[in-house]
Amino acid sequence: MNYRDFLEDPEGNIEPCYxxxxxxxxxxxxxxxxxxxxxxxxx
Amino acid sequence: xxxxxxxxxxxxxxxxxxxxxxxSRELTSERPHFFIVVNRDPIGxxxxxxxxxxxxxxxxxxxxxxxxxTIVEITPAEYREFKVHSVVDCNVVLEKxxxxxxxxxxxxxxxxxxxxxxxxxxxIKTAVLASPLVPDELKQML
Numbered sequence: 001m002n003y004r005d006f007l008e009d010p011e012g013n014i015e016p017c018y019x020x021x022x023x024x025x026x027x028x029x030x031x032x033x034x035x036x037x038x039x040x041x042x043x
Numbered sequence: 044x045x046x047x048x049x050x051x052x053x054x055x056x057x058x059x060x061x062x063x064x065x066x067s068r069e070l071t072s073e074r075p076h077f078f079i080v081v082n083r084d085p086i087g088x089x090x091x092x093x094x095x096x097x098x099x100x101x102x103x104x105x106x107x108x109x110x111x112x113t114i115v116e117i118t119p120a121e122y123r124e125f126k127v128h129s130v131v132d133c134n135v136v137l138e139k140x141x142x143x144x145x146x147x148x149x150x151x152x153x154x155x156x157x158x159x160x161x162x163x164x165x166x167i168k169t170a171v172l173a174s175p176l177v178p179d180e181l182k183q184m185l
Contacts (some may be wrong), residue, residue, distance in 0.1 A: 027105035035135060038078070038095050041065045042139065042147075 003032045049086070049141075050148045052155055059083045059185070060164040062096075062124065062156040063144070077124075079131065079159060081171060082184040091139045092184055094131045094167060103130040110134070113174045115166045122163060124156045133170035136177050 007025050020028070049057075061080040077096035085091050096117070097103070103114045115131045147153045159167070168185050171177055 024105055024108075027099075027102035030099060030102050031106055031132065031135075034095065034097050034099065035137075038137070042143070 004029055007032075049145055053141075053145060053148060054086070056155055057085050057141075057144075058158070059085070059168075060158045060161070061085075062159055064154045064156055066152055066154055077129070077156070079164075079167065081136065081164075081167060082181075084184075085141055088184065089141045090184075091141055091144055092181055093137045093139060094133060094171070095135060095137070096125070096129050096131055098127045098129050100128055100130045103132045107132065107134065110173070110175065113170045115163070115170050117163060122159060131167055131170070133167060134174045134176040136171060136174075136181055138181070 007020065007029055057080065059081055062077055063080075064077050078093045079096060080091055081094055082088065082090065082092040100116060104111065107114050113133045115133060117125055117129045117131065119125050119127065144153070148155075158164075171185060172182055
């Protein structure tokens with residue numbers, strides 16, 4: 001499972017239940033990437 | 044009773060507040076280099092609860108702008124093992140078996156660093172306890 005998928009807005013005319021600003025979206029994505037990088041190093 | 048199979052540096056040094064550094068050559072500035080043990084009895088429980096140290100301070104502030112009490116910023120002046128202004132996002136607590144760290148120490152993949160000063164560790168503990176994302180069963184292990 002790629003947690004970054006949860007950052008994508010729903011397709012079509014569905015309103016997202018929680019609107020993310022671009023800055024927030026990038027910060028969360030980088031946080032997910034950091035955890036993934038940690039997991040890769042740990043193995 | 045200490046486990047004789049643990050490497051000596053873990054038997055004598057592993058505790059809440061222990062800091063480790065990945066020696067991997069894959070490291071880049073975007074990747075976390077340090078991690079901190081936060082649970083109070085990692086040897087007895089055979090389990091590690093870890094927080095990750097990163098230099099992306101602005102991102103951590105942005106992600107947690109509504110819960111800034113859950114991040115802990117650490118400057119090189121406060122803890123000289125960190126060469127840059129760093130941050131611990133205490134909403135992220137990872138569980139790892141002690142045996143895995145033991146293997147990494149034996150393979151020389153991680154390096155032990157001076158323990159965090161008690162006042163910084165206390166801030167991290169407080170921030171983890173304040174997190175709405177960390178499960179209570181993990182908080183009870185601090």
